[in-house]
Amino acid sequence: MTIRGFKNHPYIPNSNLEVQQEMLRELGLESLNDLHVEIPEELKLKKALNLPKAFESEYELKRSINKIMNKNISSNEYINFLGAGCWQHYVPAVCDEINSRAEFLTGYAGEPYNDHGRFQTLFEYESLVAELLDMDVVNVPTFDWAQAAATSLRMASRITRRSEALVVGTICPDRLMIIQNYCDPGVEIKLINFNKETGRMDLEDLKKNISNNTAAVYFENPSYLGFLEDQGEEISKITHDRGAILVVGVDPSSLGVLAPPSHYGADIICGDLQPLGMHMNYGGNQSGFISTKDEERFVMEFPSRLFGIAPTIKEGEYGFGDIAYERTSFGNLRERGKEYVGTQTALLGITAGVYLSLMGPKGMYELGENIVQKSLYAIEELSKLKGVKGSRFNNIGFKEFVVDFNDTGKTVEEINGKLLFKGILGGKDLSEEFPELGQCALYCVTEIHLKEDIDNLVKAIREIIE
Amino acid sequence: MKRIVRNSKVRDFHQARWNEPIIFELSRKGERGVLVPKAEADIVKQVGDGLSKIPSKMRRNGLPNLPEINQKRVLMHYLRLSQETLGGDVNIEIGQGTCTVKYNPKINDKIANTEKMTALHPLQDKSTVQGILEIIYKTDLMMREISGMNYFSFQPGGGSQATMSMASIVRMYHRLRGEEDKRDEIITTVYSHPSDAAAPALKGYKIITIMTDENGQPDYEAFKAAVSERTAAFVVANPEDTGIFNPRIKEFTDLITKAGGLNCYDQANANGLFGIARAKEAGFHMCYFNLHKSFGTPHGCGGPGSGALGVIEELRDYLPKPLVEFDGDKYFLDYDLKNSIGKVKSFQGSPQVVLKAYAWIMSLGAEGLYEVAKIASLNNIYLIKKLLEYKGLTVPYKVDTQRIEQARYTMEEITKDTGITSGDLARRVMDFGMHIWSSHHPYYIPEPLTLEPTETPSKDDLDEYIKTIHHIFDEAYENPEIIHNAPHNSTIHQVDETSLDDSEKWCPTWRVYLRKTKED
Numbered sequence: 009m010t011i012r013g014f015k016n017h018p019y020i021p022n023s024n025l026e027v028q029q030e031m032l033r034e035l036g037l038e039s040l041n042d043l044h045v046e047i048p049e050e051l052k053l054k055k056a057l058n059l060p061k062a063f064e065s066e067y068e069l070k071r072s073i074n075k076i077m078n079k080n081i082s083s084n085e086y087i088n089f090l091g092a093g094c095w096q097h098y099v100p101a102v103c104d105e106i107n108s109r110a111e112f113l114t115g116y117a118g119e120p121y122n123d124h125g126r127f128q129t130l131f132e133y134e135s136l137v138a139e140l141l142d143m144d145v146v147n148v149p150t151f152d153w154a155q156a157a158a159t160s161l162r163m164a165s166r167i168t169r170r171s172e173a174l175v176v177g178t179i180c181p182d183r184l185m186i187i188q189n190y191c192d193p194g195v196e197i198k199l200i201n202f203n204k205e206t207g208r209m210d211l212e213d214l215k216k217n218i219s220n221n222t223a224a225v226y227f228e229n230p231s232y233l234g235f236l237e238d239q240g241e242e243i244s245k246i247t248h249d250r251g252a253i254l255v256v257g258v259d260p261s262s263l264g265v266l267a268p269p270s271h272y273g274a275d276i277i278c279g280d281l282q283p284l285g286m287h288m289n290y291g292g293n294q295s296g297f298i299s300t301k302d303e304e305r306f307v308m309e310f311p312s313r314l315f316g317i318a319p320t321i322k323e324g325e326y327g328f329g330d331i332a333y334e335r336t337s338f339g340n341l342r343e344r345g346k347e348y349v350g351t352q353t354a355l356l357g358i359t360a361g362v363y364l365s366l367m368g369p370k371g372m373y374e375l376g377e378n379i380v381q382k383s384l385y386a387i388e389e390l391s392k393l394k395g396v397k398g399s400r401f402n403n404i405g406f407k408e409f410v411v412d413f414n415d416t417g418k419t420v421e422e423i424n425g426k427l428l429f430k431g432i433l434g435g436k437d438l439s440e441e442f443p444e445l446g447q448c449a450l451y452c453v454t455e456i457h458l459k460e461d462i463d464n465l466v467k468a469i470r471e472i473i474e
Numbered sequence: 475m476k477r478i479v480r481n482s483k484v485r486d487f488h489q490a491r492w493n494e495p496i497i498f499e500l501s502r503k504g505e506r507g508v509l510v511p512k513a514e515a516d517i518v519k520q521v522g523d524g525l526s527k528i529p530s531k532m533r534r535n536g537l538p539n540l541p542e543i544n545q546k547r548v549l550m551h552y553l554r555l556s557q558e559t560l561g562g563d564v565n566i567e568i569g570q571g572t573c574t575v576k577y578n579p580k581i582n583d584k585i586a587n588t589e590k591m592t593a594l595h596p597l598q599d600k601s602t603v604q605g606i607l608e609i610i611y612k613t614d615l616m617m618r619e620i621s622g623m624n625y626f627s628f629q630p631g632g633g634s635q636a637t638m639s640m641a642s643i644v645r646m647y648h649r650l651r652g653e654e655d656k657r658d659e660i661i662t663t664v665y666s667h668p669s670d671a672a673a674p675a676l677k678g679y680k681i682i683t684i685m686t687d688e689n690g691q692p693d694y695e696a697f698k699a700a701v702s703e704r705t706a707a708f709v710v711a712n713p714e715d716t717g718i719f720n721p722r723i724k725e726f727t728d729l730i731t732k733a734g735g736l737n738c739y740d741q742a743n744a745n746g747l748f749g750i751a752r753a754k755e756a757g758f759h760m761c762y763f764n765l766h767k768s769f770g771t772p773h774g775c776g777g778p779g780s781g782a783l784g785v786i787e788e789l790r791d792y793l794p795k796p797l798v799e800f801d802g803d804k805y806f807l808d809y810d811l812k813n814s815i816g817k818v819k820s821f822q823g824s825p826q827v828v829l830k831a832y833a834w835i836m837s838l839g840a841e842g843l844y845e846v847a848k849i850a851s852l853n854n855i856y857l858i859k860k861l862l863e864y865k866g867l868t869v870p871y872k873v874d875t876q877r878i879e880q881a882r883y884t885m886e887e888i889t890k891d892t893g894i895t896s897g898d899l900a901r902r903v904m905d906f907g908m909h910i911w912s913s914h915h916p917y918y919i920p921e922p923l924t925l926e927p928t929e930t931p932s933k934d935d936l937d938e939y940i941k942t943i944h945h946i947f948d949e950a951y952e953n954p955e956i957i958h959n960a961p962h963n964s965t966i967h968q969v970d971e972t973s974l975d976d977s978e979k980w981c982p983t984w985r986v987y988l989r990k991t992k993e994d
Contacts, residue, residue, distance in 0.1 A: 011749060013845035014838060019577050019770075021932035022849045031856050031933060043851040044750050046719045046876050051751045057619050062839030066581050069837050073585050077829075079605035082593035086602075090595045093820055100508045102545060106552045107774075108587070114562035114578055116773035117570055117911050122489065122904045124965035125555035126775045132497045135984035139539045145982045148776070151631040152820045162676075185795075185816035189642055193678040229532075238529050265525055267534050290606055291596030291821025292778060302986050304977040316974055316982045317496075320967045325493060327969035331980045337672035340916040343681040348672035350634030351766060354776030365497050365548045366507030369537035374510045380524035381513040388521065404527055428599050436597050459514040 010041065011056045083288065083433065087461045091408045091452025092232070092436040093153070093180055094291050095283050097261065098456055100366050103285035107359045120328050127328035130354060131315045133361030137297055140263045140364065140372070141277050142270045144302035147312035149281055149295045149357040154186035156278035156296030157226065157257055159347060161187065163276060163298075163309040164224035164253035165195045166346075173255075174217055176209055176227035176237070177202040181441045183232070195223065204444070207235040207401040211242060218250050224276075228257035229269060233442075233450060234383075234408030235401045236266070244273025260284055260297075260360075261454075262406045264372030265380065276300050281356055285363030295356035308335050311347035375455055379407050382453045382462065389466045390451075395473060400448050407452060411435060414446045416473040424449070426472045432465055484945045485938065487907040488963040490557035497551060498984050501541030507548045539985075558965040560909055562773070566935045568857070569903065569910035571880040571924030572667070572715050574743045574767035579837065582771070582830040591829060596821035600806055606825055607805035610798045613782075613832045620843070621741070621761050622754025623784030627793040629823040633742035634669040636762035636781025637709065640738040641677040642815040643760065643785070643792040644707040647736060650813055657706035657735070663692040665714035665882075668914055670740050674709055690718045690871025697726060701733050711740040712756070715914055715924060716870070717854065717877030727757030736760065736789075742781070744768040745928060746851050746879030749844035753784070760785045769831035780827040794818045846929045850879040853927035853936060857881075860940045861925075864947050866891060870919050880926035882919055885947075889921045894950035894957050896921040901968070902949070902960035906942045 017023045022031065032039065044052070063069040088096050106112065111125065120127050134146040150156050161173045173191070175184065177199045188197050198217055201210040209227055218225065225247040227237050237243075240256070247254045255276045256269035261283035269277045277299040286293040300306035307314070313330055320327040330336075337345035367375065387398035387409055397412035399405070413420055424434035435451035442448070453462065513524075525533060543551075567575040585591075594603055614626040630636035641660065648657045660679040662670045664686060671681045682700045687693040692710070708730045713719040720726065727737040739753045739761035745768045753761035765771045766779030773779065785793060795814045796807035838846065858881050861867055866887035869877070889895050900910045913922040927936060949956055961967070973979035981987035 011844050012841050013848055014842035015845070017838065017842055017845060019579060019837070020842075020845055020849050020929045021935075022853060022929070023845050027933050028849075028852065031852055035852075035855055035859055037855075040848040040852065043848060043855065043876070044746075044878065046721055046878070047747075047751050048721050048724075051724065051755050053749060053751065053755075057749050057840040057843060059616055059619055059840040059843070060836065062842050063836055066837075069833060070581055070585060073609075073829075073833055073836070074588075074590075076608050077585070077588065077590040077605040079608070080590045080594055081598075081602040082589045083595050083598070084589050084593045088595055088598075090597045092597055094596050096593075096595065098511070102508070102549050102552075105549065106556065108583070109553070109556040110563035111556040111559040111561040112775055113583070113772045114564075114575075115559045115775040116562065116573055116575055117776070118560055118909055119900060119904070119911070120969055121901065121961045121964040121966060122560035122565075122909050123558075123775075125558035128494070128496075128558070129552065129555050130775075132984070134982060135496070135498065136540060138983040138985055142538070144986050151635060151777075154817075154820055155635075182817055182820065186818060186820070189794075189816045189818060190638070190676075192642075192645070236528070236532050238532050241531070263534065263538060265534055266528070267532055268538075271535075272531070287592035288595050289592055290594040290603065290825040292824040292826045294820045295778075302977075302982065307977065307980075307982070314982045316980050317984070317987050318973055318981070319970045321970065322967040325966050326496065327966050329969055329971050329974045331974050331982050332977075334975070337668045338915065342668045342683075342916070343671035343675035345668075345672055347676050348634045348638070348669045350669050351632035351764070351773065351779045352777045353631070353774075355774030356778060358775065361497070362548065362552055364540055365543055365551070366545065367510070367540065368505070368507055368542040369540045370506065370542070371508060371510050372540065373537055374512060377523065377525055378511060378513050380528070381517055381521050384521040384524050384527065385513070385517045404529075424599070428602070433595065433598055433602075455511045458511075459517055 136364040152294035153280035154183040158190035170223035180232040230406040234405035235403040240272030265376030281360040284360040295353035492554040571926035576928040582833040622752040630781035637673040641674040705735040713878040717881040748847040765831040770834040771830040849929040892950040
């Protein structure tokens with residue numbers, strides 16, 4: 009029985025029968041059936057796969073898929089106030105131009121010569137993010153913030169030879185789930201209480217829980233719920249007094265105006281690059297970074313690749329290479345390497361480098377200032393609505409804030425349903441993740457929001473609740 | 475005019491060499507790369523600068539030390555660096571065996587680069603994302619048919635994360651059976667991907683690595699001896715890095731199943747098996763496909779990719795949450811997976827990659843997938859035969875065992891004759907606009923070359939590649955100096971790597987470089 013192939017397919021040059029015959033002849037084979045002879049008959053499929061029929065032209069393919077995708081309503085068609093780990097920022101055109109370059113898009117694992125550009129751009133991304141964080145070492149990016157946090161905790165566990173991590177109670181539950189799975193078994197995750205009024209970490213609870221088995225303490229700035237954790241120095245002291253490592257997650261888009269965690273004692277910083285020039289892509293453009301000081305005990309625990317600069321035999325020429333490659337699972341160690349490394353999100357690292365090169369210090373400052381002002385404005389305006397508290401927490405934040413609808417008598421689900429009808433994507437409903445907050449929603453305001461967008465939101469909510 | 479004679483045997487090539495500065499060196503005070511929106515005057519009037527409301531200890535003291543560069547110079551810098559990157563689109567990409575670097579159709583990128591994809595927020599109301607959910611769901615259905623598995627999760631962002639997810643499912647499976655402590659071993663094979671050993675090790679397993687027999691197949695007797703009541707799972711690629719298919723795979727998986735373990739199939743590279751053989755019939759309980767390998771989505775210099783993870787019916791509830799489901803009317807996210815390992819990646823993984831894979835499958839159909847597997851194999855067998863015409867190059871284990879879609883070669887004999895190593899060859903081949911990667915470590919096969927043509931190259935491309943490799947072998951015998959000093963026509967000259975493993979000297983960032991190389 010012969011299964012039919014697809015001849016003269018544009019993606020398969022040698023599906024051309026004439027060439028095929030010529031090649032088979034040279035190999036002394038009669039037909040394509042003489043290939044795959046090492047696969048036992050009982051494992052071989054006897055008939056063709058039952059798949060939808062292929063489109064017969066590129067045009068029909070495009071037409072059909074566009075038809076499906078056009079059922080989506082993009083955030084650009086509505087006004088979007090969703091954040092919660094994926095944020096809508098403006099993506100400069102040059103970012104798109106660079107990351108859609110075929111050379112980068114279809115590059116992979118070339119050597120420091122034929123892929124000099126890949127090495128240099130990733131080295132530059134590492135160096136630019138290092139400046140933003142005021143830290144020394146940054147990895148070739150991993151999957152997302154959650155993965156970066158999970159690996160940071162595992163690194164801390166290996167460095168301290170301890171097996172427990174204390175994690176801030178306001179962490180995003182999805183992020184927590186990823187960390188828990190990744191750290192299981194080996195590092196037990198314990199949540200630390202937070203103050204219900206300010207959202208800040210409950211330092212008494214931290215002191216109660218920290219022990220000689222605590223590898224790391226982890227919190228975020230801004231927190232998942234938007235507010236700032238301003239007890240960094242105190243948390244750092246409590247952590248370091250016990251010989252544990254302080255890991256802080258950070259939104260890099262805040263660092264034009266906010267102090268980087270290295271300034272209040274972080275040993276390892278992690279976070280997501282998505283705000284730095286990445287489209288949202290339905291959550292598909294998250295990208296995690298991990299950063300430490302340039303100390304061997306930290307550097308040797310990275311599972312990721314670290315591209316370093318090095319001289320070449322020619323004076324005046326920059327070269328690059330892998331720093332301490334042998335620690336990775338790509339080295340000779342396999343399962344004895346640090347965690348594992350593989351395809352993660354390199355192209356997004358390159359893009360983040362382009363973004364930071366374009367923005368410069370002033371751009372990052374203005375971005376931060378704008379976001380703080382817009383958020384404050386949105387909070388003030390929302391607070392004018394009857395029964396609405398623009399910010400549930402009595403504490404300033406960055407980019408996101410928890411809007412409290414409890415006194416409106418309406419659920420967030422109800423409000424969001426009606427907002428949708430008005431072309432607005434309301435903030436994330438927190439009633440399931442944080443039931444103790446009741447009917448609250450996490451709103452996100454960035455530089456893409458004009459005053460009129462915020463005013464429209466306020467007007468729409470007024471109409472809904474009044 | 476005279477006819478221009480073009481009879482050079484190998485390509486006269488020179489890659490772009492721009493000698494670009496490091497981005498920081500381009501900085502000129504006051505230059506701007508892009509302008510950022512500012513808050514409207516009315517807002518400023520109402521809330522002030524905003525920043526003074528932030529506690530001073532939380533405010534940044536001074537600006538970050540980022541460069542200040544005009545837009546054209548930033549663009550020029552990165553375009554030049556792109557030219558110094560030899561992506562799959564510009565070279566005959568055969569030298570990254572196991573990575574399945576095939577053609578990534580442009581139309582798929584175009585489809586994925588519209589705002590109907592790029593501007594979707596992952597938490598949008600389901601009624602506004604029915605299109606992308608439909609794509610994910612339909613891709614799931616097609617993956618089921620291609621593999622024989624029953625459900626797919628597209629959450630893992632790459633093959634290694636998919637392997638970690640499989641190992642997580644293994645752990646949860648035995649935990650819920652009360653056998654977690656007893657079953658503490660995972661078996662893999664020496665020519666499976668390093669992550670097949672490393673990711674299960676992360677999940678706390680003791681790794682048993684099965685070596686090969688004289689045929690290059692995992693040693694069945696050693697395997698049999700390794701399987702016990704302590705076995706949690708078997709994680710394996712087939713064909714392996716060598717391109718050799720283990721024909722007794724069903725006996726292997728049966729042993730594991732009988733012993734109460736789970737069989738996990740690393741099908742990151744499934745390129746030689748589409749429409750030929752599937753995970754299900756070979757006795758696997760789980761498998762994953764790298765969409766950025768087998769399914770033609772771009773590698774992106776190393777991601778974002780997708781490791782589509784498939785499981786049999788009984789393991790559905792262990793998958794990461796949520797799954798995309800269809801109720802006959804609309805698509806929705808099903809979080810109700812009672813044994814779920816939780817989550818492995820944020821949101822729904824990399825949906826834009828799934829979309830491109832969907833487009834790829836829909837441009838080929840069952841007949842096209844079959845053609846892919848056949849031609850990937852034909853190209854490979856052709857490449858092997860032609861390359862081995864050079865004395866001294868061989869494929870280890872039995873030469874006449876037909877490889878599937880890739881092969882690991884050894885040039886050990888040529889090295890013995892000439893001193894030229896596979897690493898030297900890798901540096902020289904760049905002078906002809908081609909690429910050979912260093913193969914997975916450790917080197918059980920000395921002086922390895924791992925080559926995988928995929929279905930992408932034409933016969934002419936294959937012939938050019940073969941000629942070039944043979945040409946360099948000739949050089950090894952006749953003019954080894956030219957190889958020792960290679961590359962000559964690449965972006966840069968040989969890197970002095972001595973600092974890279976020395977913590978006193980290594981420079982992972984520009985600031986560290988400036989510090990460590992400061993002249994007194």
